[in-house]
Amino acid sequence: MKFQLNEKQLGYAMVAPALILVILVTLWPVAQSFYNSLFDYRLNDPSRSERFLSSNMDLERYANDYFYLSRDLEALEGQAPDPDDAAAVAEISQEFEAYHAELLEMDGLAEQYEEVEGMIASFTAIADRELKYASVENDWAEGFKAFLDDASEQLTTISQNTESEEFSVTAGNVAGSLDSVNTAVIESNFIGFDNYQRYLTDSRMWQSMWNTLLFTITSVFAELVLGLMIALLINRAFVGRGIVRASVLIPWAIPTAVAAMMWGFLYDGQTGIVAHYFEQFGLIDDASVLLSTGAGGMFSVIFADVWKTTPYMALLLLAGLQTIPGSLYEAAEVDGAGKWQQFWKVTLPLLKSAILVALLFRTLDAFRVFDLIFVLTGGGPANATESISIYAYITLFSQSNFGAGSVLSVIVFISVAIISTLFIKFIGSDLFAGKTGR
Amino acid sequence: MNKRAGIGFYIFLVVFVFFVMFPFIWVFLTSIKPPGEIFNNFRWFTSSPSLESYDNAINNRPLFRYMWNSFVVSTLTTLIAIGFASIAAYALTRLPIRFKGVILGIILAASMFPQIAIISPIYNFVTAAGLRNSYMGLVIPYITVSLPLAIWILATFFQKIPWELEESAKLDGASPFQTFRKIIFPLAAPGVFTTGILVFIAAWNEYLFALTINTSDEWRTVPVGISFYQSQFTIPWGDISAATVLVTIPIVILVLIFQRRIVAGLTSGSVKE
Known part of the structure; x- marks a missing residue:
């Protein structure tokens, strides 16, 4: 019997791979970002470089330290010149062994510990984090940490007060080993919504959000108005359409980072021609204003964005204009409508869906602006042009703070979701028209 | 499409294309200046064109x-x-x-x-x-x-x-x-x-x-x-201009050959027909 899919099953089979890929590379990471944002998660801090819902032991570190510490504590006891000190060390040693025994009694820990010990003995680094970390009871971890703090403090005092120099040095070393074991006990770094609370009251976050909104609204509005004007003007037959189209496409096609470098040169206070002309025409007091003041920086970024994207906007709107039948304008003229009325009563209503779709894509693009600002001003001067994406990037990768940075990522995501929902409400099902077929 | 294009329209077009292309023109003119000349004047055309910036752009990075x-x-x-x-x-x-x-x-x-x-x-x-x-x-x-x-x-x-x-x-x-x-x-x-x-x-x-x-x-x-290309202390505008020209050339070629297709692709998602 031949296995045959019917059309419907085939359809699902054909959509599935792409859909699964899309979900894997977008929805899953967003969920991860959200999960990360609930932790005090920092890549550059060994005790916080993983996300732990409960307390954990870094067994690799612990097993290594335990071997030496257990031996050193015993030796220290024998060395003590003062019987009081010897008794104190003996007590620490006993308690330490008791905690060790308790640890090994936990579920499956004895075997895991043995395996880790074996690997340490053969000098193998442990890459498998399932093996390296063991989840332990929170109470036990808390007690153990408190004990280690106490013991280390006690030994430090003893080492400072004793008369024997040799004993003093060894006691100091053992106190250091106790601190080292302490770092192997990792308490949960789950902090719930604390990060959110911190950022919702963070003035830098609100400043960058405001910068992003100012940039988005101003540049998209300017692009729409200019784009519409250009589209209306060039919506006619003329010689040289090809040249115009190509010159309009090139700014759109070059990488934003390259455009930002170019504009960085044009705005430069010493060698920049645009800054120079602006100064000559009296638009600015001094050529350096464009990149060294907050308002100048914001203007520069918006101007560069308008230069790069207006042509693209004009193209989208021009395509929309060309679908409006000329007969409508003839009819309007017969009815005595002027040019202005024709624009408001015929052009705009028929262009509405093209405008809204173009606005949707441009707004979202502008809201997540990163490379233009990052390359052109780096968010400066004094964070005056820092967008929310740049703030998130700096927190994530310059400060290696993945927990806090993820909060900012989630904030960007939620803002984008809100903007798209609003737009799609306006556009409605037009967006999908002509795509889903019969 | 019934409007006729007059002389005023063509003047507008030239100005428009010039503004859009101006950064490229200026960056290209800079890239063929000898590096020393970039920093001391705003002359458009250099009297002694040089490929030194291109040499640097390729060799420094x-x-x-x-x-x-x-x-x-x-x-x-x-x-x-x-x-x-x-x-x-x-x-x-x-x-x-x-x-x-x-x-x-x-x-x-x-x-x-x-x-x-x-x-x-x-x-x-x-x-x-x-x-x-x-x-x-x-x-x-x-x-x-x-x-x-x-x-x-x-x-x-x-x-x-x-x-x-x-x-x-x-x-x-x-x-x-x-x-x-x-x-x-x-x-x-x-x-x-x-x-x-x-x-x-x-x-x-x-x-x-x-x-x-x-x-x-x-x-x-x-x-x-x-x-x-920009380091913390110096900004080699000559190198940057030359590098910009070099990486823009493939894009210009791509756009010139495929401009009709690109426009069709860009507008396909946004316009109902």
Whole structure:
């Protein structure tokens, strides 16, 4: 019997791979970002470089330290010149062994510990984090940490007060080993919504959000108005359409980072021609204003964005204009409508869906602006042009703070979701028209 | 289209094109100045053109290596995205499956995802997989950008292909897969090609993933490589101008050859016909 899919099953089979890929590379990471944002998660801090819902032991570190510490504590006891000190060390040693025994009694820990010990003995680094970390009871971890703090403090005092120099040095070393074991006990770094609370009251976050909104609204509005004007003007037959189209496409096609470098040169206070002309025409007091003041920086970024994207906007709107039948304008003229009325009563209503779709894509693009600002001003001067994406990037990768940075990522995501929902409400099902077929 | 173009219109056009092209013109004129001349005057044309800046741009940093990296990453991304997307877009526009609106909604939403919201988990994943500083380390995250874009544009193109041909192929006993291969694909090839160009350009221009994932200089792509020409202390504008000209040339060629297709692709998603 031949296995045959019917059309419907085939359809699902054909959509599935792409859909699964899309979900894997977008929805899953967003969920991860959200999960990360609930932790005090920092890549550059060994005790916080993983996300732990409960307390954990870094067994690799612990097993290594335990071997030496257990031996050193015993030796220290024998060395003590003062019987009081010897008794104190003996007590620490006993308690330490008791905690060790308790640890090994936990579920499956004895075997895991043995395996880790074996690997340490053969000098193998442990890459498998399932093996390296063991989840332990929170109470036990808390007690153990408190004990280690106490013991280390006690030994430090003893080492400072004793008369024997040799004993003093060894006691100091053992106190250091106790601190080292302490770092192997990792308490949960789950902090719930604390990060959110911190950022919702963070003035830098609100400043960058405001910068992003100012940039988005101003540049998209300017692009729409200019784009519409250009589209209306060039919506006619003329010689040289090809040249115009190509010159309009090139700014759109070059990488934003390259455009930002170019504009960085044009705005430069010493060698920049645009800054120079602006100064000559009296638009600015001094050529350096464009990149060294907050308002100048914001203007520069918006101007560069308008230069790069207006042509693209004009193209989208021009395509929309060309679908409006000329007969409508003839009819309007017969009815005595002027040019202005024709624009408001015929052009705009028929262009509405093209405008809204173009606005949707441009707004979202502008809201997540990163490379233009990052390359052109780096968010400066004094964070005056820092967008929310740049703030998130700096927190994530310059400060290696993945927990806090993820909060900012989630904030960007939620803002984008809100903007798209609003737009799609306006556009409605037009967006999908002509795509889903019969 | 009934308006006639007068002389005033052409003057406007020239001014408009000049403004749009001005940064390129100026950067090109700068790139052929001797480096010493860039810093002391605003003369448009140099009296002694020199290729010194080009020499520096190529030798101070591995510019051609950046271009090769960008080319490989963008080509791989385009092939993968088009492969998956054309199959999915065909099924979405042609086959009687349910939840088309929901699926297209998910794809559109995915194309609107801010990259910053997904960069840290992707970074962790790429690091864990040992793919930092490699081509695949960028190709995988680029699926997030390219695949939804490709499906969205392709769905529009496929929708425009007349149904009748497919119906008659079906009557002649062709299976859906044969129909796709023999009828739809040849008709859809122009659309697929256009989508390919747009995906290629999007991948070529991507900055954030390239910046964070490929941090070693020999694996940098063009946008990131260019942005690293400025050091903390000096800004070699001559080198930067020359490098900008060199990386813009391939794009200018691409645009000149394929401008009609690019415009068709860009406008296909936004205009109802």
